[in-house]
Amino acid sequence: MTIFDQGHSLRLSGSPSTLGEKGEAPFCPTCQTDDYLIFEEFVPARQAEHSTDLLPASATYTCSECGTFNAHVVPPSWRPPQWFWYS
Template sequence: MTTAKNTHLSTAHARPHNTARPTGTRRSDLGSGLATTDSGYVGKPTCDKCRTDEFVYLESFIPPTYRRDGSVATLGEAAYTCTRCEQFSAHSVPVTWSPPGWYLG
């Protein structure tokens, strides 16, 4: 039996935990790769170019987190692609928004 080497695992690009992030953006593990999310924009997933959500394909959704007192700790995040113009976007979504059929159970 031969064991294959994982060529995707690399610590060369890992950032130390004490490295400061630039203000205004944050990096999140959304979808299959790293995506930069604009922490200043909060809105429903809609293509900026096509001005509609009709062609939006949701890549990933991270639900909001709540504190013990019920207040919102972090907003949810969505990463999506417009299948019409192929534009990718990722950003925070309102607490009241969730993908159709989504529930926490």
């Protein structure tokens, strides 16, 4: 799994419970809250091209309190606050 921190990619080894591998809701691991998150990108779960496989939803975000940047898979039902799809 790759976690992004301050724009630098860090490779972590560990169990599947490492941040984001199970599709955890975004939060700042430094501040231990989601109160200061600024969402930069959100990609909903979607069907893979030329396949029936479902690609997981993902989000990238920065903590405005400490500056930590993160990106990972999120639960399929999770959406950024006040997010809606334009159709």
